[in-house]
Amino acid sequence: MQKTATVYDVAAHAGVSIATVSRVFRRPDDVRASTREHVLASVRALGYVPSASARGLAARRTGVLGLYFPDFDAVEDVDDTDFAYSPRVDVVVDIPDSGDVRRPNLYFDEVLRGSELQAWRDGFTLMVGVGRGSNPIEMVSDIAGRVDGLALLAHSVPDDVLEHVSRRIPIVLIAGERRGDDFDHVTVANAEGMHALGRHVIDDLGVRDPVFVSGPRDTPDDRERYGGFCQALAESGIDPGSLPVFHGDFSRERGRAIAGEILAAGPPPRALMCSNDQTALGIIDVLTARGVRVPEETIVTGFDGIEEGRLSTPRLTTVQQPMVDLGRAAMWVMRSRLEDLAQPPIALRLPVKLLLRESSEGSSPSRSQ
């Protein structure tokens, strides 16, 4: 790691000008093959790697796209210890149900995966930021200075920050409907999905008084889902206002608590339609433990399509969001925006998939494999 090589070093070593060196990387075809080989030999000899900072400055674009998410994982508060410990082995007799604390945030992982995939496909590099307790404003500004465009989860950052940052680079909001702003948006068909699920429960399963279990108030996702639910009811002549609604917060823990409340209040309702999977799983946890059979006595449905819902007993009927596609779409929109800054705001709504499984269907095939 002596002195880092620069274009000048390579140019001198190869006996050409720096323009030629630069061209070898940027537009190889503009350089005669023999010269190119010659330069590349020098590149190898000197261990030259072009500086993205310099390139970004000169070219006025970085080739990087940003992805910012708030940290809704209750971030396992990792201790700050140094990594000075030795390779030891702790033995733990692991009792069942020792908590579902790990990996709550599949959502972000999936979106990240999709973003990463699409960004590279489009020739960009991805920079990620997950808002820790630390000041999200600084974080977003920091990222904003490094990228050509930034995608972030809607409502994860104050509007004025968005406005500020958007004077420099394009912004794409993930999972939030347009709301008077001119940003680009990428969402899933929340309303349509919950509506379809509602129709299924009402029409196919014959439940005329399903109970809705919401997520945190004022999240747009939750609001839309509830809207779809109400629409399905209305279409069947049922007044949504006549049915009780429980308010969760998208956590499994809260789902359990809600199930407790419900059971305490009397016989469980015929169907519980939850605004997300975690809540539904928490409810199933408690219902099952208290001897309420799902779905025979109570049907439970979720929304999201997380992995746990496929591994639970019974497996969870849900609406699967295309989370990977959400990330992909965000990057795709970003690219499109960068190619034409003047085009009108883009708003994408991705399709969802209704997964009918045993938490709602009577014929529960055994989960043996």
Added chain:
Amino acid sequence: MQKTATVYDVAAHAGVSIATVSRVFRRPDDVRASTREHVLASVRALGYVPSASARGLAARRTGVLGLYFPDFDAVEDVDDTDFAYSPRVDVVVDIPDSGDVRRPNLYFDEVLRGSELQAWRDGFTLMVGVGRGSNPIEMVSDIAGRVDGLALLAHSVPDDVLEHVSRRIPIVLIAGERRGDDFDHVTVANAEGMHALGRHVIDDLGVRDPVFVSGPRDTPDDRERYGGFCQALAESGIDPGSLPVFHGDFSRERGRAIAGEILAAGPPPRALMCSNDQTALGIIDVLTARGVRVPEETIVTGFDGIEEGRLSTPRLTTVQQPMVDLGRAAMWVMRSRLEDLAQPPIALRLPVKLLLRESSEGSSPSRSQ
């Protein structure tokens, strides 16, 4: 998104020099409070966000750390369609066991999570690259030009590329023992973990002829694990050479195939110790399906500690790797390296945790709730 504001614009607007503007961001305390407020007002007025490219160039450091992983997910080959479709809802009757194809790569997600966490803690931004089919060499070089240091999975990139890139920035290798190189390394206690598990199976469970199911040949992780296994045998006076070994590839599918082979060959062995969880889960899939009771007839163990192993039936006895810590440690080592480039190579080995669960323990509590 008119003309992006620069230091010059802010300086002019605030009636100060660009040095003062720069200082407001870099060393706020060097600027009189009143001046600072004044400048910040201009910053807000102009929507100024400092350019990381320019800063990186001038300061000779980017403040970004890189993380590169190859793509061992068989990348679900996402189609290349544009996102022009409408919000529709597909209904799918989801039959059980419709595959475990999703999310195979928890390993990377966890490492990423830890890396991201630690990087921000240390004041760095994280840039991720997942090697798609596309040329990993280009990808690594690309990232290398953008960051102050790069962590990558060992053996994911040819040695000469590493050597080349390392002339520019420090490299940290994840999950691979040092091997004659001078790079920094971060690993887990593979050998110790498998050794402890081996001792448990031999001593506590009284199995004197456990069968090892390996991973892909020549991965260092697998090699170390097998080494720990052999050592445990040797300590009990058992000759490892006398026992059969099956060769897997860390995939669940292959685990299933191996189970098939084993059953075809005769009565199943008393214990199967697998080099990773996926393989073990695949084996359990088939054993269970064919009526072999786990663990009563055959004990099965894994290695990794992935989530599925906690949700399977029976739950999987395994050695849990500290995957999040692996990422954290990589970033931590990187920071340490950057603070003192001359210090001797660092090699960290993180402790593991032996999780004793029902795939090896007789007393299998029911998996209810």
Added chain:
DNA sequence: AACCGAAGTGTATGCGCATACACTCGCCGG
């Protein structure tokens, strides 16, 4: 034989910032 264009290469400049250094100003001690 003078001319022309294409292909290949070099020269010069600026991208936006950090920072070394110079400078100013007010205050203190001698």
Added chain:
DNA sequence: CCGGCGAGTGTATGCGCATACACTTCGGTT
């Protein structure tokens, strides 16, 4: 009353590259 000093600010420079433009060859035209 002068010298010195520290706090605060400005000036000048260079970081490493992309790229517009100028220049040189050289083969083919007329």
